[in-house]
Amino acid sequence: MTITYTSKDHVTSGLPLGGLGCGTLQIFPDGTRGVFTGMNNWENPLGILHWFRRGAGGEYRNSNPFALYVKNGRTTTAKFLQTIPLDNCPTVRKILFSGAFPFADLDFVDDDFDVKISLKAWFPFSKKEYRDSALPVAVYTFSIKNTASRNIDVALMASAFNPVGRWNVGRYNEVFRKKGLAGVNFRKEHCHPRDESDGVITLSTDSRERVSYFGEWNYVRENFRGNQDDRNFEAWKYFSRDGTLPDTNAKSRTLGEGDEWMAALSVKTTLRPGAVQEINFYYTWYMPKHYLGHIYENWFGNSADVAVYVSKNRSRLMKRSAGCRDAIVNSPLAPWLKDGLMNCLSVMTAASWWTKKNIFVMYENPVKWPLMDSLDVRYYGTVPLLLYFPDLEKNTMRLFRDRQRPDGRIVHDLGRGQIECPSDGTTAGRPWKDLSTKYALMVYRDYYWTGDKKFLKEMYPSVKKAMSWEFATDKDGNGLPDNEGKDQTYDLWEFHGTGSYTSGIFLAALLACIKMADAMKDKKFARLCRDHFDRGQKSFEEELWSGTYYIAGRSPDTVYDACIASQLNGQWYAHLLGLGYIVDRKRVRQAVKTIIRLNGNVSKYGVVNSVYPDGRIDRSSYHAENIWAGESYAFASLAVYEGFINDGLRLARMTWSNFVENARNIWYQPDVVLAKDGAMGDGELYVRNLSLWTVPFALARHDKKVRKFLLKIEPTLPI
Numbered sequence: 001m002t003i004t005y006t007s008k009d010h011v012t013s014g015l016p017l018g019g020l021g022c023g024t025l026q027i028f029p030d031g032t033r034g035v036f037t038g039m040n041n042w043e044n045p046l047g048i049l050h051w052f053r054r055g056a057g058g059e060y061r062n063s064n065p066f067a068l069y070v071k072n073g074r075t076t077t078a079k080f081l082q083t084i085p086l087d088n089c090p091t092v093r094k095i096l097f098s099g100a101f102p103f104a105d106l107d108f109v110d111d112d113f114d115v116k117i118s119l120k121a122w123f124p125f126s127k128k129e130y131r132d133s134a135l136p137v138a139v140y141t142f143s144i145k146n147t148a149s150r151n152i153d154v155a156l157m158a159s160a161f162n163p164v165g166r167w168n169v170g171r172y173n174e175v176f177r178k179k180g181l182a183g184v185n186f187r188k189e190h191c192h193p194r195d196e197s198d199g200v201i202t203l204s205t206d207s208r209e210r211v212s213y214f215g216e217w218n219y220v221r222e223n224f225r226g227n228q229d230d231r232n233f234e235a236w237k238y239f240s241r242d243g244t245l246p247d248t249n250a251k252s253r254t255l256g257e258g259d260e261w262m263a264a265l266s267v268k269t270t271l272r273p274g275a276v277q278e279i280n281f282y283y284t285w286y287m288p289k290h291y292l293g294h295i296y297e298n299w300f301g302n303s304a305d306v307a308v309y310v311s312k313n314r315s316r317l318m319k320r321s322a323g324c325r326d327a328i329v330n331s332p333l334a335p336w337l338k339d340g341l342m343n344c345l346s347v348m349t350a351a352s353w354w355t356k357k358n359i360f361v362m363y364e365n366p367v368k369w370p371l372m373d374s375l376d377v378r379y380y381g382t383v384p385l386l387l388y389f390p391d392l393e394k395n396t397m398r399l400f401r402d403r404q405r406p407d408g409r410i411v412h413d414l415g416r417g418q419i420e421c422p423s424d425g426t427t428a429g430r431p432w433k434d435l436s437t438k439y440a441l442m443v444y445r446d447y448y449w450t451g452d453k454k455f456l457k458e459m460y461p462s463v464k465k466a467m468s469w470e471f472a473t474d475k476d477g478n479g480l481p482d483n484e485g486k487d488q489t490y491d492l493w494e495f496h497g498t499g500s501y502t503s504g505i506f507l508a509a510l511l512a513c514i515k516m517a518d519a520m521k522d523k524k525f526a527r528l529c530r531d532h533f534d535r536g537q538k539s540f541e542e543e544l545w546s547g548t549y550y551i552a553g554r555s556p557d558t559v560y561d562a563c564i565a566s567q568l569n570g571q572w573y574a575h576l577l578g579l580g581y582i583v584d585r586k587r588v589r590q591a592v593k594t595i596i597r598l599n600g601n602v603s604k605y606g607v608v609n610s611v612y613p614d615g616r617i618d619r620s621s622y623h624a625e626n627i628w629a630g631e632s633y634a635f636a637s638l639a640v641y642e643g644f645i646n647d648g649l650r651l652a653r654m655t656w657s658n659f660v661e662n663a664r665n666i667w668y669q670p671d672v673v674l675a676k677d678g679a680m681g682d683g684e685l686y687v688r689n690l691s692l693w694t695v696p697f698a699l700a701r702h703d704k705k706v707r708k709f710l711l712k713i714e715p716t717l718p719i
Contacts, residue, residue, distance in 0.1 A: 034061020
């Protein structure tokens, strides 16, 4: 099963194509391509071309069409292979779309054609294939079958807009033929020295059929309006006539703000009855002006070189990428869960940097909060990163180690759109109480799952230092850290004193530290952690247990008796890492039952963060009254671990299905979902939502077939 839509569905995000750290180009069910971030512009995806053409916000997305020409006897038909009109040119009637990352399949439905045409849009992505999974490329593999009873002429056109550089003046296009490719390079001269969108983009094909080209024409008819009639697709008058283009390329520079260059390639051939022709187009980019560069610069000299490499290795790259996808498709999991696991992986490519010096980081979410690798969020979402690309995950953890504060606390993030200026978080005042503990848990996770003792030795001193800082946050001597307001991942939600979320994670971190201390033969630290655990566990039980669940928090001044979905988040992570129980096992099970009954039944879109025991939603904050998809998945996983398999899967499916069926926003998911109607709240491309990947780990405790599936992905997993 894959995600399926038609061009008539209002889908708000497309499947992103492009490798780790490269930026991506989304393809949509209506056949358009846009939201391009390959120009070092993750925080400002390419949309409107110029500010003065208002009303054209989707201009780039709509203006790079593919088109098909068919001649059957004396009858000729030519249409754009999208359903969005452009310059009054005809479009196909309907498109059937299915998405299974890293592949999107489009079937074009139109009775006017005497062919069956489909597109497989994809890019290379496979486990531990580091280089091949970090290529700045979108591949478009078309299949055309002659369904007529005689020979027909067919032509396929690919077009693209030149967006290189912040200012359009000085852009030019150059046609080339190189090592089996025919294509167009999009360039600009005299870019501003600090313009990170300076580079080269290439549109090319490796077809051996007749390739014609139109090197440049001006897309603009009238400035300052942005109306449909102002868009000029001049190539159409050539292509629609006989399927070819004029083979002109003056390499003219744009001279004014009214000049916007486009270019197109056409591949024309003759098909016998029943014959099938495959045609590939490659959209590649090379943008070296990022202030830290790109890993792909170590392997290629320009975007045409990337296209040559992908063309020569296409069969192998496609086979391995399909194998990566099929490992999930062929798993014993429910179809909706397979869909979720596959398509959530897109966040790792769409929201990441991989720099020239082998630094890999991911945005918390690139447009709304462009903080690099917010640790409280990556704690939830980096399970698949560790499974598929463990070296990158461990390298990022080393960055946090190297930026540890002198007093021992772990920073919240590595910087806003940079990695040299780490911050303590999004809230003013007190340092966060859930960062050092999450750091310790992630270090142990990365060691425990990979068996990399060298990594543990590198990281262990920083873990001890971080936990020592955490110990000092216990102001009342109860063995647990004291919350002081908005000082944890819920940065719009206040907790004071002993909070179940923060304290539960602290207890799990202590168990992980005992394991690490034992591995390092550090008996003193192990005893210290055990002492804190024993005191903290006792306080957790005495101060927070209500009789049916652990309350949100308690301080000398207040008792916050809400039932929060994340009260046993630490137990979720403890199960994930085989650490045992952080509190009484029977009470854990009772608390999970209560959360299912309260938080899991007040919205049909997921697990609401906070509900009072009488069933009222907690309206004390925007976070309390709504759903966090990543936390919803985390609790669902905990429920499955505790044996509530049907309930856990139901809750996870509610959350996922809202993205698929209600919001129709699969590949651009936010952090917050509104409980009242399932609408999208804050954020996009949110790393926390990859916590869905922990659900199969919980299922593996009960199902040997699921365990076998996970071990097929990573044979060394200690599950």
